[in-house]
């Protein structure tokens with residue numbers, strides 16, 4: 001697949017001191033020199049760095065996102081919580097919802113509420129879906145994906161501001177990725193599920209889970225794959241840029 005319209009999301013998780021932001025200079029430089037102007041790069045640092053990253057990328061096409069949000073729309077006495085309004089005011093354009101590292105503390109209904117809340121504030125959503133290893137072994141992947149997507153999209157009319165990130169939970173941070181045949185099937189299933197629920201709407205599906213500059217060559221062969229959600233390999237600008245280069249050449 002040659003693609004010049006892909007999405008690359010750097011999920012820094014609980015990493016990134018202020019000094020870490022200078023690495024983004026390399027990405028900015030790379031983007032300036034790159035002939036490919038259509039790719040979308042999104043940095044999702046911890047909440048503490050959203051406004052600094054936003055400031056760093058202000059004259060570029062790079063966007064910034066949060067890694068989670070509260071489902072509560074209004075301000076209030078909720079110590080430790082951050083909602084869509086606060087993310088927006090800090091400079092966030094996107095928010096990750098349902099990341100597998102916190103899915104065990106959340107359920108699909110809560111995830112649906114979070115999506116509503118984000119879209120209401122005009123934040124774009126990166127919705128993570130994916131099965132555990134046990135579910136995969138028990139041939140439950142399709143039914144898990146169906147439940148996750150169906151409940152997440154309840155009463156959501158337009159999905160053009162949602163990026164679906166298929167992240168098999170067993171692939172995150174493990175160095176393992178699905179076989180191509182498995183990935184093709186799961187992408188096809190996800191498309192079928194979404195198309196049945198929301199006819200004739202535009203959306204994108206990306207892949208996440210142990211993406212690196214080596215396996216990206218294999219992963220990018222999957223039809224309909226429009227980008228990557230990248231964790232540990234996004235922490236060093238060089239690795240992140242290598243992934244972008246290899247995916248789009």
Ligand code: PGA
Nearest residue numbers: 172173209210230231232
């Ligand atoms: P990983 O994380 O690339 O380190 O596996 C991906 C993710 O959790 O989004």
